[in-house]
Amino acid sequence: xxxxxxxxxxxxxxAVEPHNLMYCFLGVLIGNxxxxxxxxxxxxxxxxxxxxxxxxxxxxxxxxxxxxxxGSQYGGAICSILLxxxxxxxxxxxxxxxFPMTKKGKGGVALGITVIGSFIGxxxxxxxxxxxxxxxxxxALKFGPAEVCSLMLLGLLAGSTxxxxxxxxxxxxxxxxxxxxxxxxxxxxxxxxxTFGFPELxxxxxxxxxxxxxxxxxxxxxxxxxxxxxxxxxxNVKLKDMRPSWAELKWAFPAMIRGTIVGSxxxxxxxxxxxxxxxxxxxxxxxxxxxxxxxxxGELRGVASPEASTHSSVQGDFIPTMSMGIPGDAVMALMLGxxxxxxxxxxxxxxxxxxxxxxxxxASFWIGNILxxxxxxxxxxxxxxxxxxxYRYLYPSALFFVCIGVYAANNDMFQVGEVIAIGIxxxxxxxxxxxxxxxxxGFVLGPRFEENFRRAMLxxxxxxxxxxxxxxxxxxxxLCVILIGAQFYVRVRGWKRKKAVENVDQPVSAHRLRQAx
Amino acid sequence: MMLFGLIAAVNGPSYHxxxxxxxxxxxxxxALGVVLIVLGILIAGTAAAGAPDTDAEENIxxxxxxxxxxLCILAGPFxxxxxxxxxxxxxxxxxxVFVSALGDRTSSWKSALVLAASVTFFGVVLFHYVLQIPxxxxxxxL
Numbered sequence: 001x002x003x004x005x006x007x008x009x010x011x012x013x014x015a016v017e018p019h020n021l022m023y024c025f026l027g028v029l030i031g032n033x034x035x036x037x038x039x040x041x042x043x044x045x046x047x048x049x050x051x052x053x054x055x056x057x058x059x060x061x062x063x064x065x066x067x068x069x070x071g072s073q074y075g076g077a078i079c080s081i082l083l084x085x086x087x088x089x090x091x092x093x094x095x096x097x098x099f100p101m102t103k104k105g106k107g108g109v110a111l112g113i114t115v116i117g118s119f120i121g122x123x124x125x126x127x128x129x130x131x132x133x134x135x136x137x138x139x140a141l142k143f144g145p146a147e148v149c150s151l152m153l154l155g156l157l158a159g160s161t162x163x164x165x166x167x168x169x170x171x172x173x174x175x176x177x178x179x180x181x182x183x184x185x186x187x188x189x190x191x192x193x194x195t196f197g198f199p200e201l202x203x204x205x206x207x208x209x210x211x212x213x214x215x216x217x218x219x220x221x222x223x224x225x226x227x228x229x230x231x232x233x234x235x236n237v238k239l240k241d242m243r244p245s246w247a248e249l250k251w252a253f254p255a256m257i258r259g260t261i262v263g264s265x266x267x268x269x270x271x272x273x274x275x276x277x278x279x280x281x282x283x284x285x286x287x288x289x290x291x292x293x294x295x296x297x298g299e300l301r302g303v304a305s306p307e308a309s310t311h312s313s314v315q316g317d318f319i320p321t322m323s324m325g326i327p328g329d330a331v332m333a334l335m336l337g338x339x340x341x342x343x344x345x346x347x348x349x350x351x352x353x354x355x356x357x358x359x360x361x362x363a364s365f366w367i368g369n370i371l372x373x374x375x376x377x378x379x380x381x382x383x384x385x386x387x388x389x390x391y392r393y394l395y396p397s398a399l400f401f402v403c404i405g406v407y408a409a410n411n412d413m414f415q416v417g418e419v420i421a422i423g424i425x426x427x428x429x430x431x432x433x434x435x436x437x438x439x440x441x442g443f444v445l446g447p448r449f450e451e452n453f454r455r456a457m458l459x460x461x462x463x464x465x466x467x468x469x470x471x472x473x474x475x476x477x478x479l480c481v482i483l484i485g486a487q488f489y490v491r492v493r494g495w496k497r498k499k500a501v502e503n504v505d506q507p508v509s510a511h512r513l514r515q516a517x
Numbered sequence: 518m519m520l521f522g523l524i525a526a527v528n529g530p531s532y533h534x535x536x537x538x539x540x541x542x543x544x545x546x547x548a549l550g551v552v553l554i555v556l557g558i559l560i561a562g563t564a565a566a567g568a569p570d571t572d573a574e575e576n577i578x579x580x581x582x583x584x585x586x587x588l589c590i591l592a593g594p595f596x597x598x599x600x601x602x603x604x605x606x607x608x609x610x611x612x613x614v615f616v617s618a619l620g621d622r623t624s625s626w627k628s629a630l631v632l633a634a635s636v637t638f639f640g641v642v643l644f645h646y647v648l649q650i651p652x653x654x655x656x657x658x659l
Contacts, residue, residue, distance in 0.1 A: 172556040175552050175556060217591070217594070396618035402594065403597040404606075413598045
């Protein structure tokens with residue numbers, strides 16, 4: 001407790017250094033902006049800006065990238081409440097009650113509640129990270145290669161099966177990502193693997209190229225000429241509309257707390273990102289409510305709970321990423337990638353070796369979230385205006401950023417070609433119902449997975465049983481089996497029910513998993 | 518959906534990279550290749566069995582294929598490579614933005630031109646002068 005506070009104090013001294021403060025501000029500002037813009041996700045934005053952060057010091061870079069991530073969560077809510085456009089998956093649920101509120105002329109109140117709920121959720125998430133992450137580290141430091149390997153396997157499995165879409169396809173994409181991660185020179189022998197004779201590939205596929213191909217070009221191809229006309233009749237929100245009445249606040253408050261708890265639980269399971277958290281929170285709220293029939297027609301609690309949940313899980317997602325080096329989803333994988341590009345090895349030793357990054361990041365979360373509240377309240381008019389930027393201006397400019405960004409990563413035109421190829425692949429996969437996000441997860445974890453696997457094999461002299469003999473490793477493997485079993489169970493049950501709505505199913509499985517633990 | 522089997526098959530060559538057991542460099546690719554092929558068969562199997570894949574789109578093409586737009590989007594980065602390596606940053610940017618902007622149904626020659634010009638201007642200022650990315654603004658090199 002004491003140490004956490006002194007460390008936090010240290011973090012604040014790092015985070016308020018003028019340049020770090022500036023990057024944090026820039027990050028949340030850009031994040032908020034792209035969050036509002038339909039058709040630009042945080043993934044694409046982070047990958048576009050990733051090359052620009054190479055020249056910045058690691059602390060500033062990570063503060064800015066993290067700022068984009070949680071900033072975009074604030075912005076996404078605006079889009080869904082005012083326009084009924086679920087720009088970003090975590091906010092799809094918010095549309096259900098947020099837009100009816102807007103139609104009733106209560107859009108401002110919904111936004112106000114969202115901002116408050118988000119702040120409460122985020123605060124809890126950060127507090128959780130402050131105390132939980134160092135705790136996890138003390139455990140994780142005792143892990144040998146075998147344990148790390150099993151843990152990564154669990155992380156990969158969870159990340160690919162609990163995300164959206166079919167679990168089987170998710171796993172297939174993770175494996176594809178692992179294979180992408182293999183491309184290049186072998187770590188120990190230097191043998192060229194899967195380079196197909198391109199000398200440029202011997203350094204491996206560039207992370208930036210992969211991310212931008214999948215989430216930049218692939219997404220543009222998906223959404224070009226598909227935009228429905230934006231309905232802006234209701235989006236006239238003034239500052240004074242945003243203040244909820246005391247009664248409304250009192251009504252929404254318990255929902256925020258419940259949402260926060262659901263979100264933080266979800267964030268602890270690797271792979272269950274903000275999307276699942278928000279759906280789970282909505283379902284819980286509906287179950288708790290005395291009159292569930294009001295949900296879907298502008299129930300304030302239906303807005304407050306998922307938003308609080310999203311934010312609490314967004315911050316909580318950083319816990320496994322920063323403390324153990326196991327990212328829960330694609331965004332976290334990108335963060336880790338950014339750290340690795342800066343020459344920082346992610347893993348349990350990170351907090352000890354780079355306290356400035358870890359505690360600076362936590363402190364910047366506080367600063368960033370307060371900044372976001374300040375930004376969102378008076379600037380709401382500007383954000384609403386930004387919604388009107390037509391896609392036809394947006395994507396060509398973004399495409400340029402993609403090109404120059406990838407080029408700047410290594411000053412190499414070959415990588416722009418990589419982006420095109422990966423973009424085509426990404427779009428084809430998207431059309432076939434494969435989510436590209438797990439590819440990134442596998443790609444980032446792949447090399448470390450292989451390294452640890454080989455080390456474990458070396459220590460045990462090629463005995464695969466070592467993974468079962470070590471108790472911690474065996475525990476993780478059992479969790480893997482439970483995870484697969486739960487997925488299978490849900491599948492089979494869904495089969496029987498035929499038309500079970502998938503989005504409701506998956507949070508249920510997440511809950512079951514927690515109970516099983 | 519069956520196309521996935523093909524994707525796995527394409528990854529099959531990872532097989533031949535080296536079947537050195539005992540943790541040679543070929544071990545991981547081989548293992549993963551096999552896993553992916555198995556998964557591919559499983560996916561093809563569930564698809565054939567008519568499993569309720571709620572969100573899967575069975576057709577690779579969307580209802581309204583946008584061939585022209587796709588071509589424009591892909592041509593953008595391609596032209597960026599071509600012009601970037603012979604002409605420098607400014608022409609590359611201009612070509613990339615201009616061509617890709619033409620892909621949208623609602624944009625015209627004129628709007629694309631204006632957009633391309635302004636992005637080129639800001640791009641060069643931001644990336645060349647502010648961020649100092651080592652790429653010449655304008656040059657002629659073949």
